[in-house]
Amino acid sequence: MLFSQNHINRIQDKFLPGLLRSRLSRAAKKSGLDKPTFLLSFDCDTYKDARVVGDVHRKLMDIGITPIYAVPGEVLLEGAEVYEGVAESGAEFINHGHYKHSRLLDDGETYESWNFYDQISRDEMEEDVLRGHETLTKFLGKEPKGFRSPHFGSFQKEEELADLYRVLNTKNYEFSTSTVPVKALHNRALYQASGLTEIPVGGGYDFPLTILDSYSFRYSKTFKYGPPDYIHQIKRLGDWFLSEKKPYLLNLYADPSQVYDWPEFFDVMKRLAPFNVPSYEALLELVDVK
């Protein structure tokens, strides 16, 4: 990985979080954003997501947030009925590969993961992307415009992303959202890469380069932060958005099965609702990504 967590921690220590936020705010302004902007995307990797997603989707729509969905093809087919309902409500779906890349173990908390794009051959990566494209096209009745790599954090090297974008270009993708927050610092909040727009995922208020990942914060036994930190970071971001109104892009992602039974999650989402943009396609219309 080009930016290891150690490297990122060093950057975070070197620049104070306030300075990082101002730099990310400048990166958002350069991309043409004139206010805080929030998108919520859901990676739905397991059967458990399909069980709870209808409920989670309705709750968020009631709050004023439209989630975006990244569902691997195999998982989408298994839960087709529930995902059809979600799609009918107007939610955007992006390609997240075809083959399953994660499984929830019987304890209901631990995930077994595979199909990391840096660990399979480029031919296998290409097949996963293209089959995912085919499955989602059939499901939607139109071609998807966006993509997120499975376990994207481990697939960040320039040559890895260039190989991915080459495949996406064969199907005329408009955007990918497969990179870590530090990419926004080095580029823009959204930036042009190989003819498409890359939209990095976002981090917290006090550690803007650490992804607010629902699994790590809520379930990981080794991660240094816990569930209250996740809630606190979103609260701080929401309050900051409201008081400063500076350009900023928070591209947050979570898994429905990791938040469905977490009332505090829905409470803090209310703070971000006024800043929600309902889809990546709507975001692209707002900005100048050249």
Ligand SMILES: [Zn+2]
């Ligand atoms: Zn995934």
